[in-house]
Amino acid sequence: MKLNKKSKKLYSDAIDRMQEGLEAMIDLYNEAEDDIPLINFEKEVQEEIEKAKSKYGSAFIDDKINAIVKEVLSFLPPDQQE
Numbered sequence: 001m002k003l004n005k006k007s008k009k010l011y012s013d014a015i016d017r018m019q020e021g022l023e024a025m026i027d028l029y030n031e032a033e034d035d036i037p038l039i040n041f042e043k044e045v046q047e048e049i050e051k052a053k054s055k056y057g058s059a060f061i062d063d064k065i066n067a068i069v070k071e072v073l074s075f076l077p078p079d080q081q082e
Contacts, residue, residue, distance in 0.1 A: 039069075 003011065041049065053061045
């Protein structure tokens with residue numbers, strides 16, 4: 001392939017931008033953490049949550065589940081909460 005100076009500069013700049021993008025993607029990958037669920041719901045419970053969310057909305061159900069979990073955790077003896 002034959003290139004004039006202007007085309008060569010454009011290709012060089014494009015390669016530099018691609019390299020920067022690749023480095024950014026590598027950084028994102030290296031900083032990624034494993035997605036470990038806090039609670040492993042049984043399949044039936046997951047299905048019921050999905051049904052409830054579609055009927056009442058995600059925010060409402062999320063608030064209710066959070067309130068229930070907080071209440072359950074408040075019953076634990078103080079030395080087990082750490």
